[in-house]
Amino acid sequence: MNSAMEDRLREALAEAGATVDAGTLKPLRAPERRRFRVDFRLVAVAATVVLAGAATTVGLLSGPGGEDRAVAADPRSGEREVVVFLCAKSSDRERTSCKGGAGNEEKRKIEAAVRKVPGVREVFYADQSTAYQNFRRDFAGNKAVLAAVDVEDLPDSFTLTLRKGADPRRAQEALRGVPGILTVQEVTPYVATPADKWDVSVFLCAPSSGMPSCGAERKSDGKGSFTVTKEGKGVTPAQIKAIQRLIASMPGVKEAIFESQEEAYENFRRLYKDNKALLDATKVSDMPQSFRIKLLPDADWSKIVSKLRREPGVSQAVYQRCLLDISRLEDRYGVTLPESKVCPVDK
Template identity: 50%
Template sequence: MNSPMEDRLREALAEAGATVDTSTLQPLHGARRSRFRVDLRLVAVAAVVVLVGVAGAVGLGGRGDVDRAVAVSPDQRIDKGEMIVFLCSKTLPKEEACQGRDVTAEETKAVGALVRQLPEVESVTFIDQASAYENFRRDFVHNKALLDGVGAVDLPASFRLTIREGADRNQVSRALHGVAGIQNVGDLSSAMVADMEGVRSEIRAFLCAKGASQSSCGGVRVLDREGKLKRITKEGEAATNAEKNALRKLIDSLPDIESFTFRDRATAYEDFQKRFADNEALVKATKVTDMPEFFVLTMKPKANWSETVSKLKRQPGVATVTNGACAADKSLLPARYGLILPDSKVCPGGT
């Protein structure tokens, strides 16, 4: 059986998906060595999880002092940033738009002329594969696994577009859909960058909730052949107050933690409603009780992330632990470089 939250979210995402102009959706794909398809519904769910994690908080600030953290509402941000037009490369899967061929010089010239004419575009920069690889090595200098596993040939050439403030980004996608030589279009808004960079120095310990599927919470689940959740055969139990208190004491004792906060459901839900105000179906399908409770740990420079994550995972009442640096890399890699790679390639061992 699926949890009530999963059922409601599936229905809401299906309803929301029915209103989407599919001609504007252009999934990102990996290089030949990593043939992965993207289910845009899963991307939406992932966005929900990430954004809930950035929600406002009731803080146990410093090393545990109570205070109130103030979250920045999305409507207070300037949604200005980059859209990136990834060009065809022969290293991309043959069954996709590019059919296993490189973009031609004529197509590159035509795409460049087109994007420069779009009224939503403020400036355009062409990035060849060599330059993309140089930028890639700079952006992921902290991630040896990525540096070792990705070469210049894996990164498509691209046009990076600076979008004017307040411009309709969907209109840009529509204008570029189906144009010869274009593999896909990535959207890297300022809000997304701020969110991802904001969690890069954090570890998040999510608490067990009633009905959880994780075995650490007492849940039993059946996975399909691809390792994805198929159904829950036994629902888990929520973390007890004693387990929460024990976890807080453990966190307070760990030497690599600079500070931590506790995020409650109420403020997470309030922020969730603001962030998805334009998705009525999803907001209606989600309740306060669906929001997770979790601790956010800000790590000290040169901290031992692996050891901290390992200790938290073993603690009773903890459903899962996320590494902010890995989460940020996995989110920025497709949007900035057109690659989608498995967790084992981005952050082997979760470190």
């Protein structure tokens, strides 16, 4: 059973094109999924932003290597970036077109195809070794991620900087079906949101919720997607007060606010002000209520999130930095890890 919200958003996305990842609108998925796929209503209002910037790379296949060079288009310049991840030995052969790691001949052909993409200004290449060095530098503060990823897990990649006005979708279309390519994706520019100030977002159960934490029941299709067979219940006023008291009593909490549906809707409209189709498809009642929490520097976020997730009336409690790490892993390095491996929560 899909919600009316999901149906309206699907229609809006047909008009809005690639502004929002349509994958987020599939039937509700388990939390352990690609790019932290939670109920879209939570993602939208939480402003679960994708980290900007492209992979740090070295030389071209046809040029000199060894010189580290960071590629990062300035969003103010109007330039966009697209990353082309190549097939690796670790690529899933059942869920991708990869039949093994891309060979040298395939890489040369991919480079030739990449250079012909309309609107490309610069192209940079990173092999597994370089990607792994950059990965360990970028995630030096996340021991869980460092332990979960080996050099073999990282695909080679080409990063394309597009000229101002160039459409990233043309790059995806031009490279579709090229042998040896795992995926082609745009690097989404960072967008500052009201959520940036807060370390933890606590989303409350909405009426007819599809989240198991709100009492919903879901049936798996065996391929990672779920259909809601029984809707959950919305948070009660008494539960909201209990959650508020719990947050106020927690060591490590510096500041907390409550965000109503109306406030969430206004934030949503500011964030997507240029996407009329999406705005027209969304109502105040689609927005969740939430608490936003700022932590003290030495606070144990894992214990705080774990305790909040068990509280009645809480749909999701998420650590904002974890969401950024998940997105950065996929955008910069082509690696998809479940939240439990990126940010293990204290049990």
